[in-house]
Amino acid sequence: METQGADQRHHAVTDRGLALILISHVDRRVLPALSLAARLPEFDLKAVHLSFDPLESQQLARDWMELGFAWIPLHITEPGDETFVDSVRSVVEEESEERSRVLVIVPELDLDRWWQTLLHRSTGRRIARSLQALHRVSTIVLPYAL
Amino acid sequence: MLTILKRLLVGRPLATDEQEHQRISKVIALAVFSSDAISSTAYASEEILFVVALGASSLALGLHTLVPIACAVALLLAIVVTSYRQTIFAYPSGGGSYVVSRENLGEYPSLIAGASLLVDYVLTVAVSISAGVAAIISIPTFRSVADQRVTIGLVLIAIITVANLRGIKEAGRLFAVPTYIYISVLTLLVGLGLFRVFFGHISPVPFNPKNFEGARQFGGSLTLFLILKGFSSGAVALTGVEAISNGVPAFRRPESKNAGATMIWMGVILGTLFFGVSVLASHLKPYPSHAETVFSQLGRAVFGNGFLYVVLQFATAAILTLAANTAYADFPRLSSIIARDGYLPRQLANRGDRLVFSNGIIFLAVAAGGLLVAFGGLTNALIPLYAVGVFTSFTLSQWGMVRHHRRHRGKGWQRGVAINSVGAVATGLVLLIVAGTKFSSGAWVPIVIVPLIITLFVSIRHHYRRLEDSLAIEPEDVRPVPDNHTVVVLVGRVHRGVVMALQYARSLRPNHLVALYVSVDEEEQARIVEQWERFNFDVALEIYHSPYRELTGSVEKYLEDLDERWPGETVTVVIPEFVAGRLLSPTQLLHNQSAGALKLALLFRTRTVVTSVPYHVESKKPGR
Numbered sequence: 001m002e003t004q005g006a007d008q009r010h011h012a013v014t015d016r017g018l019a020l021i022l023i024s025h026v027d028r029r030v031l032p033a034l035s036l037a038a039r040l041p042e043f044d045l046k047a048v049h050l051s052f053d054p055l056e057s058q059q060l061a062r063d064w065m066e067l068g069f070a071w072i073p074l075h076i077t078e079p080g081d082e083t084f085v086d087s088v089r090s091v092v093e094e095e096s097e098e099r100s101r102v103l104v105i106v107p108e109l110d111l112d113r114w115w116q117t118l119l120h121r122s123t124g125r126r127i128a129r130s131l132q133a134l135h136r137v138s139t140i141v142l143p144y145a146l
Numbered sequence: 147m148l149t150i151l152k153r154l155l156v157g158r159p160l161a162t163d164e165q166e167h168q169r170i171s172k173v174i175a176l177a178v179f180s181s182d183a184i185s186s187t188a189y190a191s192e193e194i195l196f197v198v199a200l201g202a203s204s205l206a207l208g209l210h211t212l213v214p215i216a217c218a219v220a221l222l223l224a225i226v227v228t229s230y231r232q233t234i235f236a237y238p239s240g241g242g243s244y245v246v247s248r249e250n251l252g253e254y255p256s257l258i259a260g261a262s263l264l265v266d267y268v269l270t271v272a273v274s275i276s277a278g279v280a281a282i283i284s285i286p287t288f289r290s291v292a293d294q295r296v297t298i299g300l301v302l303i304a305i306i307t308v309a310n311l312r313g314i315k316e317a318g319r320l321f322a323v324p325t326y327i328y329i330s331v332l333t334l335l336v337g338l339g340l341f342r343v344f345f346g347h348i349s350p351v352p353f354n355p356k357n358f359e360g361a362r363q364f365g366g367s368l369t370l371f372l373i374l375k376g377f378s379s380g381a382v383a384l385t386g387v388e389a390i391s392n393g394v395p396a397f398r399r400p401e402s403k404n405a406g407a408t409m410i411w412m413g414v415i416l417g418t419l420f421f422g423v424s425v426l427a428s429h430l431k432p433y434p435s436h437a438e439t440v441f442s443q444l445g446r447a448v449f450g451n452g453f454l455y456v457v458l459q460f461a462t463a464a465i466l467t468l469a470a471n472t473a474y475a476d477f478p479r480l481s482s483i484i485a486r487d488g489y490l491p492r493q494l495a496n497r498g499d500r501l502v503f504s505n506g507i508i509f510l511a512v513a514a515g516g517l518l519v520a521f522g523g524l525t526n527a528l529i530p531l532y533a534v535g536v537f538t539s540f541t542l543s544q545w546g547m548v549r550h551h552r553r554h555r556g557k558g559w560q561r562g563v564a565i566n567s568v569g570a571v572a573t574g575l576v577l578l579i580v581a582g583t584k585f586s587s588g589a590w591v592p593i594v595i596v597p598l599i600i601t602l603f604v605s606i607r608h609h610y611r612r613l614e615d616s617l618a619i620e621p622e623d624v625r626p627v628p629d630n631h632t633v634v635v636l637v638g639r640v641h642r643g644v645v646m647a648l649q650y651a652r653s654l655r656p657n658h659l660v661a662l663y664v665s666v667d668e669e670e671q672a673r674i675v676e677q678w679e680r681f682n683f684d685v686a687l688e689i690y691h692s693p694y695r696e697l698t699g700s701v702e703k704y705l706e707d708l709d710e711r712w713p714g715e716t717v718t719v720v721i722p723e724f725v726a727g728r729l730l731s732p733t734q735l736l737h738n739q740s741a742g743a744l745k746l747a748l749l750f751r752t753r754t755v756v757t758s759v760p761y762h763v764e765s766k767k768p769g770r
Contacts, residue, residue: 016660016686027617031624041633041652041659042684067624071657109613119491119609146616 017101019043020092021072022050022127024107026063029144033107036142037072043103046095047074050087085123089130092137101136110143169398172408177322179393180412182270182386182472184325185465187332187419189277191216191427192440193379193529198372199434209428211373216424219380220417222572226387227413229544229569231406232562233391236550238402242392243543244480248487250546250553254600259542260484261599262535263388265592267473267480269532270385271514274473275299277439277525278466284442285459286451292437295523300515302467307511310474311504324464329415331458336422339448343429350431351443375583379529381576383420385536387412388543389472392479436524470514478506488610489603530588535596537577544570630715631656632708636701636722636744637663637687640677643761647722648685650759658712661687662704666695697740698747705754718755719748725760 019040021033037045047064051057057076064074079087088104096102108124111117124141131139170178191212198211233246243263248256279299283292291298342348390409397404423444432443441462442455449455478494485495493505521527547566551559581589633656635647644661651659661683665671671689678687692700705717721741745756 016658025617026619027614028619028623029617031619038657039655041654041656042686044658067619067621069624071630116609118493119606121493144617146613 016099017043017103018095018099019045019103019105020095021045021047021105022088022107023047023060023064023074024049026060026067026069029107029109030069032142032144033105034069034072036105036140040103045072047072048091049074049076050079050084050091051076052079084121085126085130088127089134092131093134096134096137099136101138104131104137104139106139106141108141108143110145112146116146170396171398172404172411174322175390175393175397175404175408176411177325177468178396178475179389179408179472180386180416181325181465181469182274182389183384183412183416184329184419185274185277185462185469186383186385187416187423188281188441188462188466189273189439189525189529190219190380190383190420191424192434193382193526194376194424195427195432195440196434196526196529197379198376209431211376212424212428215373215377215380216421218377219383220421222381222576223384223387223413223417223420225569225572226384226540227409229547229566230388230391231409232547232551232566233543234394234405234409235402236547236562237391238394240392240394240396240479242388242476242480243539243546244483246546246550247542250549251542255542255546257489257600257603258596259539260480260489261596261603262538262592263480264477264484264599265595266385266532266535266539267477268510268513268517269528269535270473271303271470271510272517272521273382273525273528273532274466274469275302275514276518276521276523276528278302278463278469279523280436280439280525281441281459281463281466284438285456289437296519299518299523303470303511303515303518306467306470306474307507310471310507324461324468327457328461328465329419331454331461332419332423334454335445335448335458336419336426339426339430339444340422342448343426348430348447350429351433351447353431353433371583374579378533378576378580378583381537381580382529382533383416384540385533386469386472387416388536388539389476391543392476396475434526436526473510473514474507477510478504481506481509484603488607490606527588530584531591533580534577534584534589534592537573537580538596540573541570541577544573630712631718632658632660632712632715633718633720634705634708635659635661635685635720637661637674637678638722640674640681641722641761643722643724643759646761647720647759648683651685651718651720654718656718657715659685660708661685662690662701663687664690664692664697664700664704666692698744701744702747702751705748705751716753716755718757719744721745721756721758723758723760725762 017040019037021030021037023030037043047069049057049060061074061076064070077087077091080090082090092102092104104127106124106127108122109116109120111120111122124143128139128141131137194212194215195209198215199209233242237245239245243259244256247259276295276299279295279302282288282298283295339348390405390412394401394405397408423441426444426448427440430444430447432440432447434440442459445455445458449458481490481494484490485492494509517528544566548563548570551562551566556562581593585593631654633651633654635644635651637644648661661678663671663674665674675687675689688704690700690704694700701719705719708715708717721744723741741758745758748754748756
């Protein structure tokens with residue numbers, strides 16, 4: 001596969017993978033994901049935030065920069081005509097078209113009491129299920145124990 | 147399969163951009179936000195009669211007090227509408243009592259307002275649906291299904307739930323037609339009825355003692371308590387008045403002006419029709435009964451059993467069923483505002499597929515259905531539960547508005563203080579009357595439930611706060627960010643030395659790791675590529691074509707490209723080097739010559755490190 005170099009002087013034989021970290025909040029639950037990402041030198045890194053509220057997203061981007069996470073570029077995407085899980089799938093599908101492999105990292109709270117599931121959206125497993133049919137895509141749901 | 151079913155029921159999802167087009171005109175808004183308030187004309191007069199006529203066991207005594215009570219309710223309506231217009235202009239982003247209380251009175255008053263309103267929205271659905279079913283089974287042809295009233299009610303709730311899940315504008319259009327038919331036919335009923343009362347001839351409703359349920363053997367006396375209790379029942383006509391102030395953002399621009407005008411229309415229509423029905427009833431002498439509604443009796447007296455009567459009954463059933471839409475429009479909106487403040491689960495704050503808050507809609511439907519089943523679908527049994535919440539939120543909202551005017555002191559603030567003070571005192575007084583006179587007959591239910599909901603709100607908020615604290619990150623909590631680092635492993639041939647070099651490169655944990663082969667010969671290149679793929683190294687091999695068969699310049703140019711690709715990174719060039727058993731063997735000299743030149747060239751390059759990973763050929767042991 002040709003690398004899109006400035007003047008096509010070189011090309012890659014095995015393309016670099018992409019590690020896509022889904023970011024809903026900038027707090028401790030993203031730390032294991034960042035730590036994992038730092039151990040993936042063979043992957044390009046990208047953080048993706050699906051924005052449902054522009055003000056919240058602005059604050060999230062500010063926190064991202066202030067906490068020094070800018071070594072992973074943060075992409076803020078506004079979801080289209082889809083639900084949250086479908087929007088994630090679309091983003092991943094689009095990325096996977098140009099990559100040999102995509103690793104999706106989903107930070108999630110580890111909920112151990114039944115009532116906590118009523119108070120939190122646990123989309124990690126739903127995302128993993130939705131992505132399992134995609135070729136060259138694997139998903140890691142990274143639980144953060146409360 | 148589930149997705150297909152969801153699409154069929156709920157329709158295609160809407161993009162955020164389409165939200166603007168979901169805004170509704172005044173004509174549609176009047177139907178969407180006022181159907182609750184206007185539809186209460188269908189049962190408010192009857193509910194007064196249920197108290198004053200049955201309580202005193204004398205229909206004549208009850209009818210005698212109907213018009214004075216209706217006057218008091220109409221005056222209260224005028225006060226509340228005038229007060230709420232102030233809120234609409236002060237709070238164009240909507241939110242009603244909850245937001246006004248939160249901003250002016252503090253946390254707990256706002257939670258009381260929020261919980262009260264949520265309870266009343268559920269009751270609005272239950273009461274409207276049960277009254278709608280009562281209108282249908284009042285028609286003589288449908289009397290046989292009277293014992294199925296709960297089932298019919300549940301079916302109607304299911305239909306209206308799906309209609310709302312499909313989106314507010316479509317729902318608004320759907321609901322506008324019956325609302326306007328109802329207003330027209332009721333105007334005709336009141337107009338024609340009163341004309342015949344005063345200028346023509348009309349017979350009163352024939353009294354059926356069997357249907358006049360609750361009539362006792364001995365007559366009672368009409369005490370002040372009963373009159374106040376009757377007034378409390380009539381005050382249910384005001385439920386839903388606040389809906390417009392909650393839904394200001396759904397109006398077309400200028401939102402506040404349009405919402406304010408709609409509020410006035412609604413007040414005039416509701417007040418006139420309610421008062422008209424009460425005056426007509428006082429002349430035609432209908433009796434409260436579970437078998438046939440007062441409205442149906444009036445309809446048959448004025449229109450006979452013909453077409454207009456049937457239209458009246460079906461329009462009544464339709465507007466009452468659709469009146470629940472006011473709650474369907476506002477319950478999810480209010481619960482989402484409360485959820486955003488962290489007092490309800492975050493799921494309720496989410497927009498559903500069609501920009502309505504589907505979780506809230508579903509919760510509302512389930513709760514209202516439960517109430518309908520629990521109270522046997524009888525409007526009369528549900529009414530005492532009603533109105534406590536609404537007058538609590540009215541009072542808090544008006545009190546909050548007084549504080550708002552005093553704090554902001556905008557243009558005409560003194561007038562605002564006067565209007566809202568009158569509103570606060572009047573609604574506060576009505577709240578005390580409703581709670582006092584109806585406590586034992588059902589008002590205790592919301593009085594108990596509202597504090598329980600507030601406890602739930604506070605617990606949820608406490609959970610989220612605790613979680614927020616435990617998840618908060620300070621800059622010092624974050625591990626040092628790996629220095630932006632790219633490692634390039636130079637590859638000449640595929641051998642053990644390359645494997646070791648790659649292992650070493652990985653141990654540096656760079657942000658980017660690539661292998662570079664400088665190609666001078668296509669055949670050689672094809673061999674390397676084939677080997678690389680066969681060994682399945684987990685590192686991208688990039689090939690740089692060197693037109694001048696020169697290593698150093700090619701690597702330098704490649705590194706320039708890398709600087710463009712990943713700017714600001716430190717680059718480490720890892721060179722696997724043979725160390726032969728004999729010092730200065732010809733092979734080693736050859737290799738080291740190229741490597742040495744490269745090292746020298748890169749020595750002067752900024753942010754570039756060159757390192758060799760030696761491979762001891764004889765010992766075949768990894769060396770560093």
